[in-house]
Amino acid sequence: MNIHSYEKLWLAAAMLLIVGFIATITYGSVGLGITMVGDQEPTVEPDALNEDERFGEPRVEQVGENEYEAYVIAQMFTFQPETIEVPEDSEVTFYVTSRDVIHSFSVAGTNINTMAIPGEVAEMTVEFDDPQEYGVVCNEYCGPDHHNMEGQLHVVPEDDFDLTELSVDAPNEVDAGEDATIDVALENRMHDTLETTVTLEAGDETFTEDVTVDGEDTTETTFTLEESLLEADDTDWTVTVDDYEESGTVTVVDDSADDDDAADDEDAADSADADDEDADGGDDDE
Numbered sequence: 001m002n003i004h005s006y007e008k009l010w011l012a013a014a015m016l017l018i019v020g021f022i023a024t025i026t027y028g029s030v031g032l033g034i035t036m037v038g039d040q041e042p043t044v045e046p047d048a049l050n051e052d053e054r055f056g057e058p059r060v061e062q063v064g065e066n067e068y069e070a071y072v073i074a075q076m077f078t079f080q081p082e083t084i085e086v087p088e089d090s091e092v093t094f095y096v097t098s099r100d101v102i103h104s105f106s107v108a109g110t111n112i113n114t115m116a117i118p119g120e121v122a123e124m125t126v127e128f129d130d131p132q133e134y135g136v137v138c139n140e141y142c143g144p145d146h147h148n149m150e151g152q153l154h155v156v157p158e159d160d161f162d163l164t165e166l167s168v169d170a171p172n173e174v175d176a177g178e179d180a181t182i183d184v185a186l187e188n189r190m191h192d193t194l195e196t197t198v199t200l201e202a203g204d205e206t207f208t209e210d211v212t213v214d215g216e217d218t219t220e221t222t223f224t225l226e227e228s229l230l231e232a233d234d235t236d237w238t239v240t241v242d243d244y245e246e247s248g249t250v251t252v253v254d255d256s257a258d259d260d261d262a263a264d265d266e267d268a269a270d271s272a273d274a275d276d277e278d279a280d281g282g283d284d285d286e
Contacts, residue, residue, distance in 0.1 A: 163189035
């Protein structure tokens, strides 16, 4: 069968187009990591996210070598956490849900784009190679302040990244003559061991203690401020660990002074009553 040269040309061009389409789809799904958003995650109760094991504390946590998970909640009109921080050269799986209405979680400049639906959990896995800052926006109209709903995704150098959480338990008041105890808890959610220093500044005094926190562990440190270090009224304190800081004030309460004032008030009242009785007695004599 004789095929005209023009027909051969069109057949060859059509075959090249088909091969090109297949190559483009393959590159988009494999090379760029474009996949369907996973919907196999268990459903959640939107009204009880604070008690949910996964979303009770929106966060980033390390689950393997250079592998992390980010739990994100969208709500009118913000994201929790508002700023997500992950290290370079990492693989991050995002789990996203909504607390109220339908939102979206879209990271500009990446292929991260999914609807955030109340009760449903969207799952996406993305690799981040280089440090960069991305904007997070909501592409689903969710209310009158929708246009201001935004967040941040920061990919930071590995040396600058850590998952440390500092919490301090300190009294607001102590009685005069008593010491003040400040308990510091340092949580390390990384796999690697953390070696750092806990610093307490109280009044004009500074206290330090070197601590070692194993991966996925918490260590506690206690500082005691003796009554001689506490100022007459208020003593300001600040606890610092690397870039984390918490501060507060301890107030010294002098109950004896209150008792003296109460006694003085009682004496004054008794004296006034006595004067009234004398006055009444004088009137009767008349």
